[in-house]
Amino acid sequence: MAAKKTNSGRNKKANSKIKAIPKYRSRKANYAEKINLTLFHIANAVNIAPDLDELYATIHKILSDVIDVTNFFIALYDKKSDVITFPFQRDEKDKIEDYGGGIIYRASQSDTLTGRVVNAGRPVFFQRKQMIEVYRKLNEFGSVSEQWLGVPLRVKGEIIGVMVVQSYTDPAHYNQQDADLLLAVSDQIALAIELKRALDVIKESEKRYRTLAEKTNDVVFSIDAEGYFTEISPAIENITGYSREEIVGHLSTVRPAKRAEYKKIGWYRKCLVRKSGLGLAYEHFIHPDDQEWVSLRISEAVEKCSAYHLDYRLIKKNGRVHWISERGVVYENEAGHKQIEGMLQDIHKRKHAEDINQVLFSISNAVNTTRNLDELYGSIHSALSRIIDAANFFIGLYNKQTDSIFFPFFIDEYDFHNDPAPELKNISNPKSGSLSGKVLRTGKPLLIKKKERLEWIKKDQLSINLTPAEVWLGVPLKISNAIIGVMAVQDYHDPNHYDEHDIDVLNAVSDQIALAIERRRSEDALKGSKERYQHLVDNIDDIIFAVDGESRFSYLSPSVEAITGYRVRDFKGRIINWDKEINSTKRASRRDDKDFSMTRLFESIIHPDDQKTVLNIISESAQNQAHYAVEYRIVKKNGRTHWVYEKGTPYRDAEQGKGIEGIIQDIHKRKHAEEVNRVL
Template sequence: MISDAELQTQLEQLQAQHAALQAQYQALQIRQQEHEISANQWLNQRTEELKAEAREQRKAETLQRVFYRIAERAAADLSFYDFLQAVHGLLGELLYAKNCYVCLYDEKKQIKDFPYYVDERDGDALQLSAVPLRRGLTEFVLRTAQPQIIDAERLKRLEASGDVTEGSGDMSFSSWLGVPMQIRGQIGGILAVQGYEPGIAYSPADADILSFVANHVSSAIERYQALDALRNSEARYRTVIENVGVGVVVVQDGRLVFANASVEGVVDHPLDYLLSQPFTAVIHPDDLAMVVERHGMRLRGEPVDSTYDFRVITQTGEVRIIELSAVRIEWAKQDAVLLFLVDTTARREAEQTKRISLQKQIELNDMKTRFISMASHEFRTPLATIHGSVELLLHYEDRMPADKKRQTLQKIDDAVERMTHMLENVLVIGRTGAGQLEFKPRPMAITPFCMGLLDELRSAMTRQYERVSVVIDLPPHEQQFLLDETLIRNIAGNLLSNAIKYSPDGGEVTLRVQVLADQLVMTVRDQGIGIPEADQAHLFESFHRASNVGPIAGTGLGLSIVKDAVTCHLGTISVQSQVGQGSCFTVTLPNPPMSAAHATP
């Protein structure tokens, strides 16, 4: 019988353990909060990065769409003024462009033409031709051959330096942006926008966008000038189309009657092959019906999307995603369809990668939430047990029988053991996630190991163990295998403890280890509650627990640890289970022959 002094000593030791556990718990809470703050900061930063990438992606897509539509307008038989008016409207999708003008410059004659001029204050006053050169803003861009952003302050400096002394029109703008246009290899004009409203301020990014548009407008201007000079000469028309940096084809009567050289690079087929086959020859079979249907609708004048994606198969068998922009035209006095083709495979793959990355971040956040929920629930219960037991001993120790004290102390010890086990599992998962889980195989006799493990479980899970009947089928006692004992303990220990724990109504728990050729097969079978089919796909994910576990305690880490340990052995694990009839886990591990160096004396 334990004396009061011994009980007092044990009580003081337990109180010290309790204080230490409380300190550990507080430290764990602090680390958890720090990890949560760090994870949130990282998640917020990554979210902002993804948003920035999405904005850049939308900006790039808008630029591409505007380019296609400019190309469409350039090929739509519009007058030059109507084309520039369409460009003005498209430009407004990219930056502030309420006021816009195009100036063409004739270096030989030293004059300017303004084929397009829209200004809320100047009106039509500056829509002139053959205007002599002065020292205005337009001439300043022509002289410097660089994009120029000018506000009221800079205008004063330019006027003071003599760079701008003869500005025309209303000069009270808030911000003015002009970029040079390269026409036939030299500066041939400028594209300018300006705003009078307070707060309008163009940026270098706006200058880059306007320069991008100016390049394509320059190409279109070249085309219009060529068409005007040669009275819509087909030869010059073909030259312009050939210089467009996208695939351009004309489809008529089901065949390609025109295709530029760029098409070869887009679909990876020779031009002569494309022109000799039906226009559907390289289209992916799964997209063929859709393309044919939309082509027919366009020819009939029915409403149909002008831009959409379809797939082609290259001559090497590669599948590419093509973005098509189409418009009905007249070709040789017959209806036809003009198509612009761009290979968007790389962009689509990048978008898919981003979506996968975002999904991973969502899964990581979900895992964090489940961990916090698990830790909060699973640590609260044993801590409450310890706290209640210590309170009981503090206030009623002198009135408690010795067996009651021992039961109370045993509760504290069980709670400490439970928390220690949970912490060990969390540490194993952490090492696995950090790539620090080591695989160190050594010769070991599996049968004595399993028998020792069952003895440990019998002591640790006395009440649950007594409810089941354990059946074992093991190799000869002395037979050895190359295994990592720590990882095998994780595998067998977790599977057996789960089989016992989730058999609340008893039944058989079977452990079988078989040697089959070059494989070691471990089977753990129970007759317990089973696993719902919907949960089986997520069974080996960290913190996941089946939906039918009810009040049975657990962290959702055991099977995740088992899976990682099996993977380290280059093995496999499978499960068969039915609700109410039990589960069977089968672990298959390689069983390489042991060399003489491995054999134990």
């Protein structure tokens, strides 16, 4: 009996464990679902939040559904300036602005709580006792919480900030699962912040384009059981160019023998069964790329007798493509036949604004992704082609010193297919006859048709060397109100190909294009300058060196081998006493890094009789931020003594820290000659 009871007990225990498995799996699945939902909401917040401040607030609200964020802040880290800032905080006791904005300088060397998370690169917990110790050490003040949890924010492996939660009441308020949860969503939060920051860069251009995003009146329509438009708002003409009378079906004016043979003409939808044979299919006016899927979706709605919502493109009466949004409801009338009631909304400006924003972003990003100016011009042309016909397009850059304009990028149906466009001289002279010159002189966009241009040329007795286009549109490229060039499109076939709307489009992107070109020109010039400087430094006979605040060589020219016999990689740094109260010998003796052993220091080859003098002169110079110069002997790799002359200048600033830059010259021949003369 006892055995049976024991087995029974084991079975019960086993059964209870088995029953617990689904609950465990369920909890695990719920946890994963919670994280996925949070990630989705954070990703969506980028599109919803109008600015960064609103994004931070939205992130805070989203996180509040999965973790206690009563006391919460986001800190951002700028690696280049090594600074931490605090753009968002929600706290029961403290406000960041009460403590000077809470900016942390030299974050990579900071011992603050946030700085520790940045430097550790992983989630960090702090309890009250630890926080008090840190505050005392750093002489900080503020409310001390019972528990503090910080998680790094990363984008492509780089830490861009820290996200922190804390509790003033419970030392065990957060656990490892909370840290794991924050870590699971941290990358998405970091990505959302970075994306919103990038979008803010082009915010000013978006404002300039606000006129293209204004609302227009909606169009209400009715379609009968045969698919004909029986009613449509007059506002349709503003959107499509077609009048209400052209669209709405009406009886044919041809009188048939029988009244039943009267036929309707007008527009109809293919999705409904038609008995009469006249009229134009609405689908014919839908953009060819959208026709098939739009027809399919509406047919499905008709079949299910349901509502639908579609965004697609129409071909206007003037041949232009136009975005509309269609909402409709399919219903059965009293006779059991299906009809449609709906609304058309002009969304072209919004869609076009979205396209322009994408173009602005592409152009801004092209500065980093292209290798040179030619590639940048190609990227600009490709991006612009998405929002305007740029089949005939050029960029002209103005040289104020020579009063000329040259064309680094020129694509045209007729002119300069194989040869580059010539540089235009005396461009500021009205007699030059140049349309680009006119844009430069006025600083305003110019839309001009062939007839007007020929009249202007005839009136002022000007000459024209290019094929005159039917319509020409150019806008100035400006940086801080200074004109750097012209961007233009033209068409050789249709005088109405461009209008005021296209002026707004080019104006909306012109500043970003000018900025991208100027930035790439500056970077290319700087790169060329650096390459020339590097070539000069690498090939000069003297030793050029730079030492950072840690006494390590940040640069040492290859000429060190010719003078000392040692290669650049044989040296790691120098012995420099930056602080007066620390003895240089003690500082050197504290180096336990193998790379910083005495054999890797430049001072190791200074002649023993000169070492102390050189060390003192350089250290005093570093302490007093004063220029120094000293002659001394070195012992070359081959064991020979060699005279050199060293001069250097210490520096100390907030951006680069401290260091020394200098030059070491070979003066052995001079010293040897002096010695010979002295003996003689």
